Amino acid sequence: MPSITAGVWNETIKLASRKKTLFFLAVMIVLPVAAGILLSRFQSGIGIGAIASRDFPILMLNLFTMVFLPLFVFMGAADVFSGEQGDRTLKLVLTRPVSRFKVFASKQLALALYIALYLVAGLLASTLSALLFQQTSGIGMILDGLLAYGAAIVPLIVLSIAATFLAQFFSSSSTALTVSLLLYVAFKVMAFFLPQLATYSPTAYTDWHMLWLSGSLAGSKLTSIFMFLAACSILFFTAGFYVFDKKEI
Template identity: 35%
Template sequence: MEIIKAGARNEIVKLLSLKKYQVLLVLTGLIGISTALLGRAAKGLIGLLSSNMPNTVLSISTGFILPLMIAMAAADLFTAEQENGTIKAIITRPISRISIFTTKILAIILYIILALLVCLMTSMISSILFSGIGSLNIIETFLAYVVSIVPMLPIILFAATVSQLCKSSSSTVMLSVFGYIIVVAVSTVFPSINPMVFTSYTGWYKLFIGATMPITNILNVLVLLVAYTLILFGVGSWAFEKKEY
């Protein structure tokens, strides 16, 4: 466990040391501010009311921004290290490949949590500035952001699995994003399969908002997302284990 903790810490430091991931966090924070300004300019049109702004930012982030960030992180932690040869030095250490795979996945999860935290802080501050603290349900908003990491897990493992099939970081990003879009498009065209696709639940935080929570629906979605996470972890770690570098 200590090895995995140390490895995850090294991997997240590796990500944050790259300037583009620092810039991405700044841009993520600007989403909350720009959404608030757009909502104020539109005077509540197109659903961008300041009181609902943290949820609007969360919807944009989980549906579009975070999947792109995940694809980029998977490309840099997996494929880019294959390109520059550093992965060879890592796999020769006295640590199993599945542990190495796990540390990289944990690093991506930590980065996405950090991005969500930035979105939460900027959107809440903007909402309070424009509409006052009385317009914001802080506990409900915080809960929505916390649970939103769950549907990101299968997306992270999907991108990590795709990275095992690619030889360049650019192809990993393109194939991950393209694959994500294809899955979303197919589930939209064929609504019957929509409930069975993990990309359909990036907005599952909405189940936690309101006077009553549909516990049965929440549990059903949770089981589905956990199943996808475990399956993709198994496939991705197996591919990482068998890959020759």
């Protein structure tokens, strides 16, 4: 375990040194604040509330999980696997007395930590924006935000594991990113035309936090979706590590 802990720390520092990582963190903080200011001025101008303040953090989360966080996931997976293979830094990592499994798991865990960090930053920024700019305070909004943002981490982690599996087949981070984005968009579009098939893709559940807030969904339905996502993560992790372990660096 110490080697995994050290590996996660090392991968976390490497991601933190990238400008992309800081850019996405800034977006998660600045975007809710800017949106809160604009929405407050718009609603005061027309004299009615277009969006309830209680719904504002969830509205921002829908945007984050649809666009910004998947984009970070794809970029992060492409950088830590395909990018490092392309610039030969991965070869240096594998010469250390650490098993390939621990290297692979460390990279996965580092991405998961950043997903959690971004969600916490987005929750705090959107909640404070709703409280400050829309002149409201309510424990219900805070509880809904905690539930939704906490639930959102599950499909995003599954998406990151799938992205790292895909990244094993490319030695260029730009190619891996492009393919990941194209597949993501394709599956999202497929959801409109073939919704029954789309449910068998983890991309169909990036908004599953809304199910937790509906109140009408049975617990067995949530359990079945969670089990599906867990199965996807196990399959993609196992397949990704198999390719990573057999790869000639």
